Amino acid sequence: MNSREFTSFAERDPAVKPLLEQLIQPVEVVPSEPYQAAMRELGRCLSRSLLEQHAAALQEKDICLISTVEDADFLAAGVLDGLVESGLPESRLFFQCYWNERVREGGVSITPVIRQYVEPFEQHKAAYIVVKSIISSGCVIRTNLTRALTGAEADSVYILSPVMVEGAQVRLTQEFPPELAARFSYIWFATDAATEGDIVTPGVGGLVYDRLGFDGEVGKNTHTPRIVKQRRRTHFSCAA
Numbered sequence: 379m380n381s382r383e384f385t386s387f388a389e390r391d392p393a394v395k396p397l398l399e400q401l402i403q404p405v406e407v408v409p410s411e412p413y414q415a416a417m418r419e420l421g422r423c424l425s426r427s428l429l430e431q432h433a434a435a436l437q438e439k440d441i442c443l444i445s446t447v448e449d450a451d452f453l454a455a456g457v458l459d460g461l462v463e464s465g466l467p468e469s470r471l472f473f474q475c476y477w478n479e480r481v482r483e484g485g486v487s488i489t490p491v492i493r494q495y496v497e498p499f500e501q502h503k504a505a506y507i508v509v510k511s512i513i514s515s516g517c518v519i520r521t522n523l524t525r526a527l528t529g530a531e532a533d534s535v536y537i538l539s540p541v542m543v544e545g546a547q548v549r550l551t552q553e554f555p556p557e558l559a560a561r562f563s564y565i566w567f568a569t570d571a572a573t574e575g576d577i578v579t580p581g582v583g584g585l586v587y588d589r590l591g592f593d594g595e596v597g598k599n600t601h602t603p604r605i606v607k608q609r610r611r612t613h614f615s616c617a618a
Contacts, residue, residue: 428507491522
């Protein structure tokens, strides 16, 4: 097992380390449903850490939460739970969900958006929160955040994850113009050493699509999260 370092955010919240330990247990010990529940609780933990550091900056702003489809009902839903439980009004919380397909072009991995759910809101001086179950290359975050910020003026961007691969923060920050990257704040609980291939050890216990109960990339990209269905009925009254 590769070395893992816990951040100060993890050290301050006693719930975090037991939840991270659940993620890395074999699927026979922690199957998909308790794994999903652990991810949702980690989302609540991330929201607590966010508010401990940045509550004043988030007051009176519209807040847009950006998620991948696989994280929507679990990590992202937990972050939303935590924000609402803290007293932030739901009327200022907006959600965007992106379905990404991972492909390789010319030896480079890209993650184009093949489908999206986007709630309309006043984008001027909004705060953006990006959640991802694990940040390694940052390719998905770069793609989705670039899409979300097209035509927008972000006041601040918060990037939240339970686990980050060593060096990923620097690589992701370098993908954006310096004036935008200067507005990024990162909150994560554990840093793992980089590994070869698709699996980070201990990471989040393997391929996250499978651990969350999806049938690989194809399965997650044909799935519509419950949170999308619920929020679509609220934000788009003509939706079925």
